[in-house]
Amino acid sequence: MLESLNTGVMSIVDHAHGTFSRETTGACFNGTVDSGAGVFWCYSIHDIGSGSTVKEEIDDFKQLKDQLVSGGETITTLEIAYDGSSSSSMDEILTVTEQKI
Structure with missing residues (x-):
């Protein structure tokens, strides 16, 4: 991020795949x-066998959103990235896409 700022990049979309544990997610997001x-920090909801369910990842996303709102002024925006739209069950896809987050 700092290298981008140094070279004049004004906005970045981070398809954040470091979301394989709560610890790595927090470190990447806070950094x-x-x-x-x-x-635009896009929390990647994905099944990579890390033991997290889609529901747990959505709950984690909601906690980060609360943290962002309560943390004061920032120009980081929290979004969702979802790689499973072509390979997951319809129930999972709807769980991700129909969230009122």
């Missing part, structure tokens, strides 16, 4: 917010 970069 992005702390950088001061204009980032």
Whole structure:
């Protein structure tokens, strides 16, 4: 993020695949917010066998959103990236896409 800022990049879409545990997700997200970069940080909901369910990942996403709202001023925007739209069950796809997040 800091390299991008240094070279004049004004906004970045981060299809954040570091979401394979709550610890790595928090570290990646907080590092992005702390950088001061204009980032659309897209929490990647994906089944990579890490033991997290889609529901747990959505709950984690909601906690990050609450953290972002309560953390003060930032130009980071929290979004969702979802790679399973062509390979997952319709129930899972609807769980992700119909969330009122």
